[in-house]
Structures are given as structure tokens and as C-alpha cells.
Amino acid sequence: MIDGVIAGLASGTAYAILAVCIVVLHRLVGVVNFAQAALGAFGAYLCYALAGAGMPLAPAALAGIAAAAVIAGFVGWVTARWFGGPGTTERVVVSVVLLIVLLTAGFRLFGDSPRVMPSLLPDVVFTVAGVRIALTTVVALALAVVIAAGVSLMLRHTHLGIRMQAMSERPVTVQLLRVNARALSIGAWAGTGAVSTLALLLVAPARNQTFESMSFLVIPALAAALLGGFANIWVAAAGGLAIGAIEGAAARIEGLANYRGALPFLLIAIALIWMRRRKVWDDAR
Amino acid sequence: MTRARASWAVAVGFAAVLVALAVTLPDYWVFLLSTVAISALVARSVGLVAGQAGLVTLCQMSFAAIGGWVVSWMSLTWPALPYVLLVLVGGLVAGAAGLALGVATVRIRGIEFAVVTLGFAAALDLVLRQGSFPGVGSGTAVSPEAPFDEPLGFFALCWVVLLAVQLGLGALGRTRRGLAWSALRGSERAAAALGVRVGAAKASAVAIGALIAGLAGGLLAGQYGLLTTQIFTPLTSMVHLATAVLCGASLFSGAVLAGVFAVFIPELLRRIGLPPDIANALLALAAFDVLRRGNSGLAEQLRAKLDDRAFRGIRRSCEMGPLRAAPGAGAGAGVLADVGAGAGAAGAALADPAHAAGTAASTEPAAPPCLELAELTVAYGGQRALDAVSLTVRQGDVHALIGPNGAGKTTLVDAVTGFLPAYDGRVALAGRTLDGLSVQARVRAGVRRTFQQPRGIDAMAVDEYLRLAAAGSGAGPGAVDAAALRADVRDFFGLPGGEVPIRMMDVGSRRILEIAGALVSAPTLLLIDEPAAGLDVAQSIELAERVRRLPARFGCAVLLIEHDMRFVRAAANRATVLDAGRVIAGGATAAVLEHPRVVAAYLGTEIA
Numbered sequence: 001m002i003d004g005v006i007a008g009l010a011s012g013t014a015y016a017i018l019a020v021c022i023v024v025l026h027r028l029v030g031v032v033n034f035a036q037a038a039l040g041a042f043g044a045y046l047c048y049a050l051a052g053a054g055m056p057l058a059p060a061a062l063a064g065i066a067a068a069a070v071i072a073g074f075v076g077w078v079t080a081r082w083f084g085g086p087g088t089t090e091r092v093v094v095s096v097v098l099l100i101v102l103l104t105a106g107f108r109l110f111g112d113s114p115r116v117m118p119s120l121l122p123d124v125v126f127t128v129a130g131v132r133i134a135l136t137t138v139v140a141l142a143l144a145v146v147i148a149a150g151v152s153l154m155l156r157h158t159h160l161g162i163r164m165q166a167m168s169e170r171p172v173t174v175q176l177l178r179v180n181a182r183a184l185s186i187g188a189w190a191g192t193g194a195v196s197t198l199a200l201l202l203v204a205p206a207r208n209q210t211f212e213s214m215s216f217l218v219i220p221a222l223a224a225a226l227l228g229g230f231a232n233i234w235v236a237a238a239g240g241l242a243i244g245a246i247e248g249a250a251a252r253i254e255g256l257a258n259y260r261g262a263l264p265f266l267l268i269a270i271a272l273i274w275m276r277r278r279k280v281w282d283d284a285r
Numbered sequence: 286m287t288r289a290r291a292s293w294a295v296a297v298g299f300a301a302v303l304v305a306l307a308v309t310l311p312d313y314w315v316f317l318l319s320t321v322a323i324s325a326l327v328a329r330s331v332g333l334v335a336g337q338a339g340l341v342t343l344c345q346m347s348f349a350a351i352g353g354w355v356v357s358w359m360s361l362t363w364p365a366l367p368y369v370l371l372v373l374v375g376g377l378v379a380g381a382a383g384l385a386l387g388v389a390t391v392r393i394r395g396i397e398f399a400v401v402t403l404g405f406a407a408a409l410d411l412v413l414r415q416g417s418f419p420g421v422g423s424g425t426a427v428s429p430e431a432p433f434d435e436p437l438g439f440f441a442l443c444w445v446v447l448l449a450v451q452l453g454l455g456a457l458g459r460t461r462r463g464l465a466w467s468a469l470r471g472s473e474r475a476a477a478a479l480g481v482r483v484g485a486a487k488a489s490a491v492a493i494g495a496l497i498a499g500l501a502g503g504l505l506a507g508q509y510g511l512l513t514t515q516i517f518t519p520l521t522s523m524v525h526l527a528t529a530v531l532c533g534a535s536l537f538s539g540a541v542l543a544g545v546f547a548v549f550i551p552e553l554l555r556r557i558g559l560p561p562d563i564a565n566a567l568l569a570l571a572a573f574d575v576l577r578r579g580n581s582g583l584a585e586q587l588r589a590k591l592d593d594r595a596f597r598g599i600r601r602s603c604e605m606g607p608l609r610a611a612p613g614a615g616a617g618a619g620v621l622a623d624v625g626a627g628a629g630a631a632g633a634a635l636a637d638p639a640h641a642a643g644t645a646a647s648t649e650p651a652a653p654p655c656l657e658l659a660e661l662t663v664a665y666g667g668q669r670a671l672d673a674v675s676l677t678v679r680q681g682d683v684h685a686l687i688g689p690n691g692a693g694k695t696t697l698v699d700a701v702t703g704f705l706p707a708y709d710g711r712v713a714l715a716g717r718t719l720d721g722l723s724v725q726a727r728v729r730a731g732v733r734r735t736f737q738q739p740r741g742i743d744a745m746a747v748d749e750y751l752r753l754a755a756a757g758s759g760a761g762p763g764a765v766d767a768a769a770l771r772a773d774v775r776d777f778f779g780l781p782g783g784e785v786p787i788r789m790m791d792v793g794s795r796r797i798l799e800i801a802g803a804l805v806s807a808p809t810l811l812l813i814d815e816p817a818a819g820l821d822v823a824q825s826i827e828l829a830e831r832v833r834r835l836p837a838r839f840g841c842a843v844l845l846i847e848h849d850m851r852f853v854r855a856a857a858n859r860a861t862v863l864d865a866g867r868v869i870a871g872g873a874t875a876a877v878l879e880h881p882r883v884v885a886a887y888l889g890t891e892i893a
Contacts, residue, residue, distance in 0.1 A: 032396045034403070082577045088395040090576050092341045093530050096523045097569040103520060104566035216519070219407045222400045230396070258415050262408035269389070269401055276392040281474055281704060 001252055002131050008248015009241060010203055011217075013140035016240030017199035018221035019228075020148050021192035026230040027155065028188040031079060031091050035099040037218035039075075040196030042102060043068030044204055045110045045211055047197075048117055057118055065197045072193025073186045080185035099215070106211040119205040140202045141241075147195060148237040155233075220244075223268040239268075307440050315436040316508075317548055322443035323504045325544030326450060327525050328534040330497035333454065335526060336535030336582075337744065338490035339470030341399040343522050344386075344406035345498045350413060350517035351379040352499030356506040358419040360427045368429035368507055369442070375503035376496045383495020387488030394473075406519040418512040426510030433507065443504055450497055451537045457493075464753040466490050467744040474704060475736055479754050479802065480728040524565045531572040533582020535744075542584055592786055602794040604779035605827035652679040653715070655842035656701065656810050661710035663696050663866075670696040672866040673710070678810070678859075680715075681836045683843040685857035685874060687850075687883075692863040694846045695737055698812045701844075702734045703727045714810060731809030735799040735816065737846075747790075747798065748783030751775070754802030767805070774804045777831060777838065792819040797828060804839050811835065812844045817852045829855035850878065 018036050025033050033039075047064030051057050075098060124135040155162075200214060209217075224239030243264040250260035307315050327345055334342045352375035359371050390401055420426060432438030457463040465486040468476035473483050506512055528547055533539035546568060551561035580586055656678040663671040671693045678684040686694050700708045703724040712719045719727055742750055751774070755767050774780075778801050780794075787795065796816055803811050813832065817825045829852045835843050847853050853860060854874060861871040862883050870880040877883060 032400070089335065089339065089341050089530075092396060092399045093527060093572060093576060096343070097527055097573045100520070100523055100527060100569035101566045104562060104569075107562060108560065212520075216407060219404055219519075223404060226397060226400050259412060261411045265404040265408045269404060272393060272397065272401065273389055276397075278706065279392050280706070281477075 001249055004248040004250075004252035005245045006131055006133055006137065006248070008244040008246065008251070010134065010137045010140065010244070011220075011247065012241040012244015013137065013144045014199045014203040014217060014240075015220045015224055015243050016144040016237040017140075017147055018196055018218065019224035019236040019240040020144070020151060020233055021196050022218075022221055022225040023228060023230055023233050023236045024151050024155075025188055025192050026225070029076070029079065029185050031095055032222070032225075032230060033098075033192070034092075034095040034218060034222070035075075035102050035215070036192065036196055037200070037221060038099055038102040038106065038215035039068050039072050039193045040198075040200040041211055041214035041217075042071060042106060043193070043197030044117075044200040044214065045106065045115075047201060048115055049110065051118055052115065057120065061120060061201055064201065065194045068197040069190040069194040073190035076186040076189025077182065079189075080182040099218075103212060103215055106215065110211045112210050112212060114210050117205040120201055136202055136205075140199070143198070143202070144237055144241070148233050152233045220247075220264055223265055226272060227268060243268075303444065307437060312436045315440045317552065319436070319440045319443045319504075319508060321541070321544040321548045322440075322447045323501050323508065323544070324525075324547040325540045326447055326501035326504070327498055328529045328532065328543035328547070329447075329450060329454070329537070329540035330494040330501070331525055331529035332534030332536070332540055333466075333497065334490055334494035335529065336533070337470065338466040338487065340394075340487065340490065341396075341526070342402045342491070342494065343399055343519065343526060344402040344409075345494065345525055346517045346519075346522040347406045347409045348379040348383055348495040348498035349502030349505065350409060350512075350514075351382050351495075352376055352502030353506040353512045353517070354413070354418060354502075355379070355499075356503040357421075357427055357512060360506075361420045361425055368427075368433055371427075372446070372500060372503035372507070375506070376500035379499020379502065380492050380496030383499075384488060384492035386495070387491030388484075390491075391484040391487055403519060403522075406522050410514060410518055413514045413517070417514070418506075421511050421513075424511070427506045428510060429507045439508065442507075446500055446504065447541075450500065451540075454493075459749075461753060461756045462486065462489060464745065464749055468742050468753060470744065471742040472736075475742070477704075477724045478702065478728065478734050478736070480725060480756070480806070481753070482725055520565075524568060527569045527572040530582055531568060531575055533585030533588075535582075536584045536588060538587070539582050539584030592789070596785060596789060599785065600781050601785050601789045602781065602791050603797045603824075605797075605824065605831065606779060652681045654678070654713075655680045655682070655715055656844065657711070657713045657716075658697075658701070659711040659713075661697070661700060661708060661712065663693070663700055663705060663708045669866050671700065671708070674863070674866070674868055676861055676868065676871070678842050678844050680842050682859050683833055683836060683845055683857045685845045685847060685853045685860040686863060687847070687853060687860060687877075688863035688869075691865075693866040694863055695814060696866075697863070698734055698814055698844070698846065701727075701810075701812060702732055728806075731807075731841075732812070733803035733806055733808040733810070734812040735796070735803060735814055737814040737818075743786075743788040745787050746783060747780060747785050747787060750787060750798065750802055751783075751805050755805040770807060771805050774801045774839075777801075777804075793821070793824055796820070800832075804835070804841070807839070808841045810844065811841045812846075814846045815848065816845070817847055817849045825849060825852055826855065828852075832856040833858075854878065 018040070022033055022036050025031060025036070043064035043066075045064075046067050047057075047060045050060035050063055055063075079094060119136060121136050121139055126133045126135070126138075200217070204214065220243045221240060224243055225236045227239040228235030246264055246267070247260045250256040250263050256263065303318075307318060310318075327349060330348070331342065331345050334340050334345070352372075355375040355378045356368075356371045359366060359374060360368070386402075386405065390398055393401055428434065429439065429442075433442050454463070461481075465476060465481040468479060468481055469483065469486050469490070476486070477483050502517075505516065509516075525543075525547075528534075528543045529539070532543040532546065534543050547564075550567060551564040554563055555561045575582060581589070654677045656676075658674055658676040661671050661674040661676075662669065674693070674697065676684075676697075686697065688694055696705070699705050701712055701719070703719070703722060703726070714727075714730055714732060717730065719730065719732070722730070745753070751771050755771060775783075778797050780798060780801055781790065787798065790798065796819055800811075800813060800816060803813075816828060816832065820828060832843060832845060832852075833856045835841060845853070845857055847856075857874045859872065860874045860877040862869050862877060862880070870877050870883050
């Protein structure tokens, strides 16, 4: 069971990092990015393609991260250019459109079969009190904590962070305050795109996934971000880890194992229904 | 009705073309046209849930999968059952699943609803992948009996189901339930203030959407024989959402267009030697382009253009000329306040504001209380939005509530109408306590309100809005005939014709329509929040004159929030001033407006 939880934590760190990216992007530009994992998957698959073509792993990984950042930054430019203050439906559909386009492009470029995914880190395994822990898990976990801490410090304490948060609420007002909304949007998208790629590069070798299934890792990440109301970074990060742990534990239970992917969603839907039970009215007044 | 005739002509022409195509084209094309109808069903279900009710759904293909699964399973278990029955049962089971989801997520909205539906789609996809569809293992296909085993028969079935769904939705759209969906999309609060049961409306929209998608899934089972999970992935639900947004699938024509795109774009790509899956990206980018331009879907744009032509030269704003005598009917109506003597004590006092101010200040009003607030206190966190506010609005009064922004005026209206989760103190209507009652119960008791922000329900026409508003009334026996009251209200405010779409009306006219909507329910108490915002000076004067007459004409007391002091002076006979949640002055309007603390605290230079 403990083994299962630890194994699940490896995926959990990816969910956590993706969830933090989703929350940050939502807080900064007001979009819930359904394509967060697809952007990362694009970078990761590009890295594997380059590595497969003979490039050393480190520059290939850097190229993948850079490519994801450029694509995400372009999306940031497009959304800032055209979608200043649209309604919920528009924002969701734009995000869905991005996911569809990335999935189509990914399928065309990378096909639908899993490929060899070399690990960024050496395959070292510690044994602590009889439990096997991979080095990758430890590094990814540390990365998740560092990212969550760094981002929340940045949002809370820097002038830039506070201004960026104001932007998601009233883009026009902030433009009047001479904040360059477009540059900030591009930066936020590019940054989360790069971080997502890094997260997927770290955990992908353990899961051996297709481009499409990697893109749909966004669902546990969305569930975790949902727990934090798309606003709370630490709840989102903890939620991601917990989802991974639950999946890992369920993998060792006969009868549940095959359905472990659906389990976290069920739990989070119930949690959400409970959290919102008193929210009789929408926010608009 | 030339419009109705024109749309019948289009419908008949469309049906004729369809039949001609089906009879002349080879089987392969008839097969594709059947798929068009099935895709149009899915698109229509997205159009209903996302377009009409405003709930962004990413799981319509999952409901289709449930319908398809049920049909496959039943056909395997009871091969003798007629296929049409299986499709119906599949739709009903999917509808039940939709009802369960709709009830569970009744307080989840916006982006959270979208994520929950996506999670549901992914979870169901995973569960379906564990097994396969019934019959796939043994190779036992769903095989519809004659005449549906022929391409032509199956084609007819698909289109008949689509048309039946559309006719059903059309009939539903004219009922209170169907109108409630459109109200929901505008604003849940505004819908509730009209007496709509918001939870039931949301759940029923999701359930009926699921039922339609379930029918589509059952038809797919018949068309393919053996289903695969590939048809029902979360991605397909997303593509259907994008296509529905692109085409405007809240309309039948948009749904059919979505079906055509979904089938023939991949077909075209295949024929010119390109991979057909590019169609997904093309449709998604086209949806993006439509949104980028700030447009609605293609069919909805066409409808809007046709409407613009149809209503060219037809009046779209409220025209409030000099008041004419009411046309007879009415509870206490029919007598204009101008006539004075006949209007009863309250009406007489109202006839001349200057005179009313003089007398009301010196004599205690005799009319019984309509709304009584005692020690009403509302706290948000540590902040007191209302602090022990006591206030009485008497029957026959137009009672103004004035004060600076943030004084607690709208909070007071929210408390009276039941929109606050909790408050301290008592609220009573005509001696009956309202405490603890829901918004709907208060609406039934006769409390109506308008909103500070305009809550235009764009998708409706004037008459539809008035019918929806009137249906939630708690008017007891002896209330005036609803239709006569509607005609009276319409005449009183000079509303545009009943067919005029609300989205064509200007902001000021919409605000007046909102007041008219409240009145057609024959309320006991009407709370009007800043009616003059968005009106020009002449309209504002005319509206103030009408608000002044509301108690005499329609038998309701009025609580009026307004910043325009000319409006207050002209419309209200009594006034209360709020500042920082406390009552700082109250009494006859003229006296209150001259109160030194009022001048200092709020009115400032306007009086000086």
C-alpha cells in the first residue's frame, strides 16, 4: 500500500505542478487552461523526437521547454489581443479550442503510439524503511514545492504580482494604470507552458504515454485546481499530490485498480458539491 | 403572420430537398445524411444546455454513449424488441443520468460546471474502455428490423427523431419551463426574482439535453451495429461543443448546419487526400474566429439579420406619451390619480406631490402597512451593511430609499426579497412574516423587484418575457384577468410590440420592461432599484410620473431606490435616507430632502 502511494506520488507531482500552472494562469489572465498538459506534452514529445533523432538529452529537453514556451506565449498574445473581457462561455470555448488544435497537431506530428522516453535523471532508487523511492519522485516533489512557494511569494509580495492579479479582474483598468497587459499575458502563458513541459519530462518515463493520454493528464490537474477554487495555489498542489497518492493506492487494490483514474474525479466532484452547498446564487449582482 | 408563413415555406422546402436527395442519391450518401441527422441531434443537445441555458457542457457524447450502451445491451438481451423502442429507452436512461448530474451540480456553475462535466466524460470513457460495448465481444451487432435495416428507412427514422425533438423543444420553449432556461442564462438571480425555480430549471435543461444526446447514441448503435469507445471520447464532446458554438445550435438550422459540417468536412478532406481528423482543428479554429469577432453562431447571426429586416421601422423602445385613461378593467385600476377624488385616500394624497408633502408631514398616514422592517441588520464579515434598520412602507406609498453608494440600499432590497443567506431582525409583508422564506416563496407572496444592473433576457421577445414574469405570480382570487392586466401594463408604459426581441431594445426601455414584468404578476410590493439609470431626461420624467401612479393604478406599494433627486421628488411621497447602513432621516419626501443632515451627508451641492 505504502509502495503504491509512493509510486502514485510520482504522477501526483506532475498533477500538482500542472494544477499550480492552471491556478496561476487563472489568477493572472482569467483563463482556465484545459490545454495546460497538452502544451507540456507538446514540449515533452518534441524533446523525445529530437532525442530520438540523435540529439543529446539535455539540449533536446531545453529545446522542448523553449518550444512549449513559445507556443504558449503565442496563445497568450492571441488571447490578450482578442479576448479582453469576455464571458465564461467564451473563455471555456477558447481554452477547449486550443486543446482540440494541439491534440490534432500532436496526433499529426507524433502519432498515437507511445515512444521511448529517456529519463532526465539517473534511475536511482533509495530504500527508506523498506519503501522504494525513486530519485525522480524526490526531485519532482521538491520542484512542485519550490514552484508553488515561488509563485505564491511572487503573487503576494511583489509589485508585479499584485498588478498582474488586478489584471485578471479588470484588464481595461490595469491598462489604464500603464501595465502592459499583453506582455504580462504572454509572459504568464509562456512561463506556465515551460514549467508544464518540465513537469511532464520528469514524470513521463514512468508512465509511457501517448500524446493524447499525456494531454488528458490535465483532468486530474483541473480537479486539483478546482479544489482550490482556481485560486489557492497550496490547496491545488496538495490536491494534485493527493490525487496521485489515491491513484497509486487504488492501483494495489483488486477491483479498484482498473478504475483508479475515475476515482479522484468522483471524490473531487463530491467535495465540490459539498463546498458549494451554500452557494445558492451566482456571484453577479 | 408573414414570418410564420415564410418559416413554414422554408421548412417544407427543406423537407422536400431532403426527400429528393434521399431518393436519388446512392446508399453511401443516404448513410452520410443519416449521420448528419444524428450529429445534429448531439449539436441540438449542446445548443440547449450551453446555448439556451448557458451551462457549458463537455460531456454530451458521454450521454450519447449511455444511450448507445443501453440500446446495445437491450438488443443483445431481448433481440425481439423493436429498435425504435430501444432508442427511446436509451434516451430515457441517458436523460435519467443527466437528471442525476444536473441535480448533483445544481450549485456548481460557470467554469466549475465545465470542469465537472469534463471529469464525468473522462471517467465514463475510462469505465467504458475497461469493458467494451455489449455485443462487441461476441460480434452480435445491433440490427434494426425492417424497414430500418434499409439505408432509406434508417435515414427516415433519424430525421423523424430529429424533427420530433425539435418540435418538442419548440413547444417546450413556449412554456414557462422553456422560457425559464433563457432566463437562467441571463442571470440566476433575475430568473429567481421572476419566480423561476432555478434549481429545477437547471437540472431539467441538463436532463433534457442528455435525453436528446442519448437518442443520438441509440441511433448510432443502430447505424454502426457495433459501437467503439472511440466515438464517445471527451475529445468528441469538445469538438461537438466547438461546432455547436460555431453554427449556433440553439437554433434548429444551426444544429443541422453543425451536423452537415461534422459529417461532410471530414468527408471532403478524405476525398482531396488530406487526413480527415484535421476537420476537428478546422471546426475549432472556425469557432475561435466566430468568438474573436464577438459574434454568435452562424445560424444565430442569420436569424439576427432576418430579425433586423423584419423589425425595420417597427418601434423598439418604450414610448411613454401623456397618460390616457386606463381601459376599464383592473383591481382598483381604471381610476387615474389625476382624477383625484376617486382614487381613494392614498391616491388623493399622491395627486399633488407638493400638497402631499405638506399634509403627510403633519398627519400620520392612515393606510395599513405593506412592508415592515424591524431592526434589520446584515453583516458581511465584520462590516455592518445594515445596522438595525426599521422602516415601514404603507399601502399606497411610493417610498424612496436614498443614500450614497454603499449605504446599504441594495442590501436592503436583497434582504427583503430573500437573496441574502441570513439577516437579523424581522421582515413582514402585510402583517405576514417573510423571514426564513425562499426567494420563490417571497415572489409568490407578492414581492417583486428589479435590478440595478440591467438583466436583459436577450433570447426572448417582449411578450414571452411578460408571460414568464406573470406566470410566477401569487395573485389570489379576485386578481384581474392576467391577459387584461398585461394589456394594461403594456399600454401604461407604451411597450413595443410583443414580437419585438428584447435584444433590440435600448437599455432604458429594457429597464422599463423589467418594471412592467414585475407589475404583470400583480405584486403586493414592488422594489425598484435605480430605474432612471440609462434613461434620457424626458423618459426619466415620464417614468417618474408613472411610478408615482403605480399604487393607485396597480394596487401595489413601491420601494424606490434612485439617485436622481428630481425623479425621487416627482415619484415618491415618502422617503428614508440611509447612510453607512443606518437610517438618518425619514418622512415625507419634501421634508426629508430638506433635512440638514441629508443635505450634508448626501445631497451636498445639489440642494444648495
